[in-house]
Amino acid sequence: MPQSAPEGGLQFRVLGPIELWNSRRVDLGGLKQRTLMAALLLGAGHVQSVDRLIETLWDGPPPASAPNLVRFYVHQLRKRLGPEGAALLRTAPPGYLLPTEGHQLDLLLFEQLAAEARQAAAQGDHRLAVSRFRAGLALWRGQLLSGTESALLERLYAPRIEESRLTAVEDLVDSELAMGDLAGVVGELSTLVAHHPFRERMHHQLMLALYRSGRRVEALEVFRRLREQLAEEMGIDPGPNLRQLMQEILTDQVPTAPPVPAATVTLTSAPAPAEPPAPAGPVADPGLPRGPQPESLPQPAAGDDAVPPPEPPTPVRSPFGAAAPAMRAPAAIASLVGRDRERRLITDWFRLPREANPSSSPVAVISGLPGVGKSALLAACAQDLHHLYPDGQLYADLAETPIADALADFLVALGVSRRELPRGASQRAGFFRGVTHDRRVLVLLDNVPSEQQARPLLPASPGSAVLLTAAQRLAALENALPVSLEVLDPAGGVAMLEQLLGAERVAQERRAALEIVQFCEGLPLAIRIVAARLALRPDLLLAQLAHRLRDPGRRLDELRFGDLDLRARLRHGYQGLERPAQHLFRLLGSTTHAELTLDRLTRLVGGDPTTGTDALVRAHYLTVGNRDGAYRRLGLVDSFAAELYGGDRLRRLAPRALGERPRAQTLARPATG
Template identity: 35%
Template sequence: MEFRILGPLEVLAGGEPVDIGGPRREIVLASLLLDAGRVVPVTRLTDAIYGDDVPSTARVQTQICISMLRRLLAAHGRPDAIATRSGGYALQVQPGVLDLDLHDESLAAARRSRDAHRLREAVRHYRAALSLWRGSTLEEIGSRMVRAAAGHLDERRMAVWEECIELELQIGGDRDLVAELTGLVMRYPLRERLRGQLMLALYRSDRQAEALEVYRSGRRTMIDELGLEPNSWLRELEYGILNSDVTLRVPRSAPPGPDPVVVRPPAPSARPPALKMLPTDIGDFTGRAGYVHAVEQTFRGHPGRTAVPVVVVVGKPGVGKTTLAVHVAHQLAAEYPDGQFFADLHGRAAGRADPADVLERFLYVLGVPYSAIPQGPGERSELYRGLLSRRRTLILLDNVEDESQVMPLLPGDPGSVVLVTSQTRLSGIPGAVHIELEVFDPDQSLELLARIVGRERIGAEPEAAAALAGLCGQLPLALRIAGARLSSRPKWWIAHLVDRLQDEVSRLDELRHGGMEIRASLSLSYRSVDPAAQRLFRLLGALDFPAFSGWVAVTLLDVPAREAQELLDGLADAQLVETTGTGLGVHSRYRFQDLIRVFARECLAQESPEEREVALKRVLGALSYLSAAAHRRVNGRDRLQLAPAAGRWPLPEHLVEQLVDAPLEWFEQERASIVAGVRQAALAGLDDICWDLALHSVTIFVTSTQLDDWRETHRFGLAAARRAGNQPAAAALLYSVGLVAMLDQRFADARQELADAAALFRAGGDQHGESHAMGELVSADPIEGDLDAAERRYERALRAARRAGDPARTAHVLHDMARVQVQVDGAYTERAMATLDEALELSRRGGSRRLEAQVLHRIGLIHLAQGRPGDAVACFNGVLGAVRELGDPIGEAYALHGLDQRR
């Protein structure tokens, strides 16, 4: 079989064409042939077939294409041609059956002959390589990814063509080349090397005027289309032709012998004119003054330096890295008069740039003829560094993926500086300064909108403009797109676009205009991570958590913690999630930028409803499991003795120990996620998880007095317990609702809810629960001033607690009873001290560190009042140890205040 990709895709068997099948199979085969002998990941094949709209069945459909291609190849004697490898497939081709391989063999022979000065022989090999082309590479394949790869091969073809013509000019083939070069220049008017070769061929054919006209028409084209003058070599060539430079001529016929005289275009001058390759600066550049100053200070701040300063601007897609870098480069251009270089490395795109190709372009604009550019990347780097030595230049490398794209492009002389943009920290570049670019603040967002849309329009709808900035996530690219849409529709109200953006499902569809699109930028980052990380990204989109920790990834994928952390770090490196807070290790926190969350939820559609439901159950079940574990660390065993809810998802115990080591800190860190989790469990019909999570969340609400969150979670939790017909859970939640009513000082509501809870506990035969409810019911009395009634009720509550055999509950009643005894007897009561001594012993037996701290604190206060500061200090130090172990900053403040009082 023969395979041909240097033109339309063709497969031949015995010299006859083979029908490959439909377009999908053609795309898959083309992708495999472009990387023949190497593994092509399945994700790249699905992206090649479907582009940005990858359906949930993409992997299956790709496997079907592979199966059909295998069957086709097997029918022609190649059953093992497509091999399955880890993560993808590889097409094994035999020597001499792929036209690209034949081309490369002829090209290698041509260059060997050229280097040995056998120029005629080299030309024959070059022409043999060029004869294999039947048109543009894979010209009928419409896949964007295939077209990007094919474009690189087409560029190689042109470079080979130019090399061949260079040699033919050296051996005197001027007249024969004029027609060919004229056609090539018409097809590729911006290729300066071809234009210069045509000028030489015409000049050597005694057609000086035509040669000069070729230059002048090319100059007009370049200025009109690029805003650039021709490069220095072309300008010097025009000057030589204009002045009839005899060094540009060669003999009419090739000289004899194996080593003909080689006449090259003029060598580059010792110091070429200033090279200005920077893209145009942004006219409405907004804000970022601090970032601009930081870059400028880094470049200017080390006058005696010996290393090249490198600044890496890092940030998520659409945050404005390129805009900032280009603006700063223009600001600094005057300080680097020998040139400003620019290259887009296309880091995460399919057409990632090879540093060797960038070096070829940089060397060419520095005045090195293509024929004099070394083939090896190392030699190109050496020549590049040599040409930049003792020069002051600024090199801007945009959209870099990793260090390997940067290192060959670093100059050697510290007079030059390098500015890089990347979505990833490039920590492998020695001494590089990283600047993390964040989204705009609200004022900067409104300023950018005003510059695009007009201040009057923004001023007429300030609230709508602020809402628009919020829906754009304060992301500069999204704001620019929204502003462009409004600018192109002067009759639209800003509120109209706000309404269109409210719907998350279509928000990314609305945020595109002209060539600008949020989804495309995010898709590049998404496709750059491996399939497991992509799946984690999708499933994270199912959660309503405002932020999340690494344990979430463990439960979403049901994988070991180390593997989950690596995948999460991969998403962070790709700027698909961002770190937040100050936690380290297992306490590290991550979150989505608003628009990236919308994109994640779009991608979530690739998961089946069943997979989404299972993943959500695991995460909310794990959150419930962790909340129960943290609750036990604070309060000892579950005082209400409820059976564990169905649906709790156990995590590895060593991970649980690490996470809830300081339980109140963990609760505070996860508080917003717990509130969101209760709500999401209720909406998903996960009633057991809903009430269980709500009930254990009281631990943090009691400490931090977050009464709104307490009320909201218990509204959902109580409804869930009633739907599930779980009377003990409903009683426990009613009891907790009574507690929050007490803190609200709604005593009538508190008594009613606590009485209802006690009745439910009693009906279920739960003496423990009843004693809790009755004990709290008493607490309403002393606050309203009826101390005698309170003492009688506490006595009844104490008897109930002792009957229930609950040491922690008994200690709690004794603690509250002592508070009343102090109010009745005064600070010097021995009765209260005896009550608290028993409460302390029982709290320790019940394992409740929080209650132990509360009892110790009250004993310390009595010691202070009785003039025993030494005893008080011992108590307050005991409180301090307990609350620090729990991670309770409010308790710590009480302890420190007590220690301060003894002075």
């Protein structure tokens, strides 16, 4: 077995969400950085050219700035690798090289454990073979390459690595059959053949296990179903090995299992690893073995997380090595700061006893302005909570996925064949509630437009839970905890800059950092964009960028970088409003008043404004003062409303109604209330 990495050494994980450990988990950053790290790890030992990395990071035509963006992402990864990041992630023309010598890559460890298991099986020591296979398969923490996005990586690596996993599963079954472990094997094989209906070796193993368990008729039924399925979908018959086994079962001439030797074969490698605590991945994978795991993989130290995870439930043995059917987790987002209170509030809510409402799953709704960090908090809480839900996590982004498709994905992830899926969304919703009634899953929903679109995705079991994000406060959801995210205070905003740029650079220009946070109004997305621009230009002073942000007329132009665009996020949120709210939102761009009383809004609208104001408060575009009842909004929202108003026919009417100059003449100093 490969030797353990030294204390505090780097540990790389690709068999599931891409992770880096250096005594504790290291945040790799956003989607592009995780995908880049995956490409470098899977090509470990080989130079990855800049052109190949561009092809990996952008499935379609890349932006003109792609080479610079690759350098930026490499720069960010080097910082996250620690003081020796530049030495480890080397520049090697025509690209970059990430060697893993002296460190540990879980993929290589898996391959080594599988090789040792096969050596033991060949020498007749099936007990040791089972131990080694299970240790290797336990390294799989979920779907390969989850948390990345690259068609090229999927095409080049996923089929080969997935095939090696399935072959290890089949080899493990052979050793378990040789040991006579029939009771456990039959149930697990039944699940495996459901997920892999055309793997004839698995069907062969299931037929053999059923026959040796005295279930001859069921063994023949497995063959009959496979033959009909192959004929219908492929136009072929089962292979010769399966046909021979069928004849042997019919004539009771199936060979008996060989005896298992009492002694074990000693291999020239490290001793069998001990049982560690549950892995610290984003999801406790319900479809992976819970047997021995290599002790060299690090576990989180006490105090690593702001919210300590709850004690894991007693593991339940499930289909060994099967890809986790309920392993759907959102990608972790870097730079989450200042949300400890909300994380603890959500964790405590889901840990409350539910005897009072046994037919309903608890729900937590994270709402807030576009760019306030809702998805980042969702991803962090998914990691905090995964121990509570041993049957896994289900994730869908409803901004991209229709309800019916999300339900189909959930059901398939839970083991339902696509051929068995009902057609309509309502039928699938009922089926989903039935499938989850006795399971403990965490449903994670991003960008939920309304209560109506959330309800079909809610399980009925009190043992499950739902955590969702929404632009609007979904107050009508039953059994739901509302969690409204506010912008960061100045200290939190500076802390976020320090996390993204390094404390030393921020300390050198502390005053400029505070100005940047002020101009970004504590909005995390705006701060992320500024930090990304500064990280790409180490020569650019914080004061220089603060000066560019000082002009409110161009502030939204400055707050975009790559695919991060605050104006686009605000526009998307605006388009999700109903017409009365959109109408009022545009009218708000006509006034420079920081505080808007109900009387002023009535004159602005020319009637009762409460329908629009209620909708804008629900969507966080307006806040209500506790004492005076006046409405306020962020200056960035104000600037976007002014842009909309500038192109609206109402711009000639609303200023006269208020007795003030048109907004276009007074943009020099927008309201920041």
